[in-house]
Amino acid sequence: MNIAMSNLDLAFAALADPTRRRIVAKLTRGEIRVTDLALPFDMSLNAVSKHIKVLEGAGLVRRTRVGREHYLRLRAQPLREVARWTSQYERFWTQRLDALGEFLNQQKESENDES
Amino acid sequence: MMSLNENAMGPFRISVGKIYDAPPDRVFRAWTDPASAKAWLAMGGDASIDPRPGGLFYLGMPFENGTHPHYGRYLRVDAPRLLEFTWVSEHTRGKESVVTIEFKAHGKQTELSLTHAGLPDEEMGRKHTVGWTHFLDTLIARLA
Numbered sequence: 001m002n003i004a005m006s007n008l009d010l011a012f013a014a015l016a017d018p019t020r021r022r023i024v025a026k027l028t029r030g031e032i033r034v035t036d037l038a039l040p041f042d043m044s045l046n047a048v049s050k051h052i053k054v055l056e057g058a059g060l061v062r063r064t065r066v067g068r069e070h071y072l073r074l075r076a077q078p079l080r081e082v083a084r085w086t087s088q089y090e091r092f093w094t095q096r097l098d099a100l101g102e103f104l105n106q107q108k109e110s111e112n113d114e115s
Numbered sequence: 116m117m118s119l120n121e122n123a124m125g126p127f128r129i130s131v132g133k134i135y136d137a138p139p140d141r142v143f144r145a146w147t148d149p150a151s152a153k154a155w156l157a158m159g160g161d162a163s164i165d166p167r168p169g170g171l172f173y174l175g176m177p178f179e180n181g182t183h184p185h186y187g188r189y190l191r192v193d194a195p196r197l198l199e200f201t202w203v204s205e206h207t208r209g210k211e212s213v214v215t216i217e218f219k220a221h222g223k224q225t226e227l228s229l230t231h232a233g234l235p236d237e238e239m240g241r242k243h244t245v246g247w248t249h250f251l252d253t254l255i256a257r258l259a
Binding site for chain 2: 085086088089090093094096097098099100101102103104105107108
C-alpha cells in the first residue's frame, strides 16, 4: 500500500462516523473554538476531543492554540481526494449507462429496419 | 492504530441508475452478450467475457491516452434480475472491487441500479451510508 493510498483510507475511515461528519460540516463555515463545537453534539468535551484526534490523524483538521483556547480549521486537500475518487467512478458509470441506452436504441432501430 | 467500526465500511460505495425503454432480458443481455458488451461497455475496444459464476472478463477500454485494461470475475449471474462481478483496474490499485447491477421491470421499461463498492479496500464498502456522495458534493461545493 502506498502512502497516498493509506492517507485516503484514513480520510474515508475518519469520515465514516456521523459525528465526525457533522464536525467537518460545521467547520466548512470557518474556524471554530473546540468548546463551541462541543455544545450542539450533546456529548462531553472529552468525547468530542477523541473525534477531533481522529480527524487530525487523517489530516482533515488542524488545531491551533491561542492562550487556553483550541481552535479548529478544516484542511480541504484530503476531502478533495476522497471526493475525486468517488466522483470519478460515478462519472464513469453514468457515461457507460448512457452508452448502454444508445446501444439499446440503435439495436431497436436496426430491428425495425429489418422488419 | 485506529480501529474501523461497521460504519467505516460505508464510504467505499457509489450508486447510479437509469431507466431504459427495453425489457429486463434485453438490458441484461447487453451486459452478457460478448458482441454487445464490446460495443458499449468496452467502448469498442477488446472484450472477452465469460458471463457465468466464476467466469472471467477482460475489457480493454480505449481512452485518449491509451488502452485502459479492466478485468474481473463474475460472482452472480441471475438473468434477467441480477448481475455481479468483481472489477479491477488501475483506479482500484489492482484490488478487486465489486459491481452489483439490479434490473427491475416497470411495464415495458427496465430500471437499472448499479452499485460499485469495496474500494479501495475490498474488506470495506459492504455497508451503505445513505447520502454519502451527496455529503461530499455539498462539502466540496462549500470548499470551492
